[in-house]
Amino acid sequence: MFKRSRKKWGMTLMAAVMSLSVAACSNNLGSSGGGGEAKDQNKGAMENYGVNVSFKATEPFNLPILFSDQPAYPYKKDWMLFQEITKRTGVTLQPTIVPMSDYSQKRSLLISSGDAPLVIPKTYPGEEASFVSSGAILPVSDYIDMMPNFKDKVEKWGMEKELDGLRQEDGKYYVLPGMHEEVWPDYTLLVRTDIFEKNNIPIPATWDELYTALKKLKEIYPDSIPFSDRFQFNSTLNIAATGFGTKAGWGFGNGLTYKADKDEFVYTSTTPEYKNMLTYFNKLVSEGLLDKESFTQTDDQATQKFVSGKSFVINGNSQTVVLHRTDMNKSLGEGKFSIAKITVPGGPAGQLMSGSRLENGVMILAKAKENPNFKAILQFIDWLYYSDEGEEFAKWGVEGVTYTKENGVRKLVDDINYNGLNPKGTKDLRIDYGFSGGVFAYGGTTELLQSMFSDEEKKFQEDMKKTKTVVPAEPPIPYSVEDREQATLLSTPLKDYSDQNTLKFILGERPLSQFDAFVNELKGQGLDNYVKLANKTYKAYKEKK
Known part of the structure; x- marks a missing residue:
């Protein structure tokens, strides 16, 4: 058996008591935030x-x-x-x-x-x-x-x-x-403003006006593809869907849309609003105004059509418009074109903008x-x-090294460029120094965000702010662990099937007269159970709150 002396037992006991005392004290060191961090x-x-x-x-x-x-x-x-x-x-x-x-x-x-x-x-x-x-x-x-x-x-x-x-x-x-x-928007449609101005075509403020503009362009330039898109059309569907009162593309998310008048969630791709959006883009494709390859081509292929003058409209953001100008200076010649981001067109639901802070x-x-x-x-x-x-x-780096700041205005030093802010710079703020990258630089005040915007981009932001109403955030659906697994199992095939048929309906590979059949097919894949689970979870959360 163990042969410990009383002295050793006493020392062990004292150490144990001291250890417990320290632990008890240190457990009280946590902030009211609940961390309970030890010394x-x-x-x-x-x-x-x-x-x-x-x-x-x-x-x-x-x-x-x-x-x-x-x-x-x-x-x-x-x-x-x-x-x-x-x-x-x-x-x-x-x-x-x-x-x-x-x-x-x-x-x-x-x-x-x-x-x-x-x-x-x-x-x-x-x-x-x-x-x-x-x-x-x-x-x-x-x-x-x-x-x-x-x-x-x-x-x-x-x-x-x-x-x-x-x-x-x-x-x-x-x-x-x-x-x-x-909330700040970035993606929208880029248009050849010189072509629009030359032919007295107004910059469209709605999707219906875009249709009219594209139709006119096709008449004037019959060999052109007025609208050839990139991002496999996901960005355009995302920005357009809000104006149609729905969600699509990058914004489709979990496939659920909250209806405030009913205080419940419905499945997005089964709604009349979603069908209206499909009908609109199907019309563009069927009349040769929207390139069918927009849904499958690479970004480079879509970009090449735009910068070479084969198309006049493409989706993009504040960075791509700068890149397109650089390419078009080579392909079309400097000063022989003009392109711009336009305010996202409004739709049947109004001049709405989705987005999150x-x-x-x-x-x-x-x-x-x-x-x-x-x-x-x-x-x-x-x-x-x-x-x-x-x-x-x-975002900006080190004052006096990568940028200067005078009267609150920041400016890149002469030899550093970022996204066309200082095009003569031979070094790049991201490539050569690591600043303004996506791992660390995001969020902040509107002033900081816009400090790296061109005057053109600031105007776009101001126009969007004046024109658009931000759609309210939807309530959360905080699933339990078990229910989240079930929701994931149900939502994945539903989204995949919705994506497949969205493409088919727009391209005309499936007639829109079969939309109701499509909804029934979703029901056969567990749609009702998915929506029921979401609403049960939401109602329980609401009651608990």
Whole structure:
């Protein structure tokens, strides 16, 4: 048997009592946010950290982070971005590099295998839901009291309703979203304004006016394809659907649309509004006004048609319009054309605009709360992603090196370009320095967002703001773990079948007279059960709230 002396037993007992006392004390150190962090989780944290206080770790530490590698500005380990983060904060990032094209899949594999780094940016709201049941990611809503800049912006900008939409069945949210002060649109139609002006064709303000304009262009240029689109038409369907009172393309989401008058969700692709939208685009295709290849061609193929003058309308954003101008200077000649983003046309439901102030954001692994630097990690993320200083740094870089600032106006230094802001610059803010990339630079005030906009883009934003009414956010559907799995099993084939038949109806491969048959086919794939489950969950959430 064991032969311990009384002295040794006494020492062991005393150590155990001291250990329990320390644990009991440290368990009371947590903030009211519910974190309950222990003393050894405060390593490197600042005691006086607060709103717009520059973060500097009291002890340097390394932080593993997942990094989505964008081919347009590929990762470089010696970027000034990383060097400056370490210099300013004492935090050395240790990125796990994943190609952007494989990011979602690789992220899932790393989390499920337990090999994911502690911090996982580039996570869009909703993408975190599949990781909640495993307990792999942190319920960050428990810890926002340790993130004063995040909390401050939520309160100042009234973001509570948007954040409520992220809450899971347990009432917590598991992703820190990027947050914009206001809804801001980017994608719209780009048109050859010189061709419109030359032929006295008004810039269309509605989709019906676009039809009239395209029809006129086809008459004048019979060998042209007036409208040839990119993004496999998903962006155009997304922006058009709102004006038709529905959702489609990139905005189709879970396939559910909330009807306020009935206080319930319906399946989007079964509605009269969705059918009206299909009918409209089918008319464009059948009359040769919309290129059938818009749904299958690559972005490069669509772009080539536009920049060569074979088409006059294409979907795009503030970046693509700059790229198109560069290409068209070569293909058509500088000064021999003009193109512009137009205000998104209105539809039968009115001049409406969908959009969210939430951006892709950050997940944190649950095991981070066992890390000695846990509090410092939260402070660092709060500073980089949510403080005015951190957001400006991630976007513009280092004052006096990559940009100057006078009377509040920022300007890139002479030799640096970004998205056509300084076209004579021989170096690129993203490619050569790492700033303004999608992993760190998103969210912030409208002033910061528009600080990198051209005058043309600022006018587009102002026109959209004056013309459009923002569609209210829909209420959340916080499924339980079991119900979420069931909803996923039901929603995936329903969406796939809707996508397939959307294409067929628009291209005329299936007559619109069969729309009711299509709805019945969806019912045969579990449509009623899916909608019933969603409404049951929503009603339960509403009653609980």
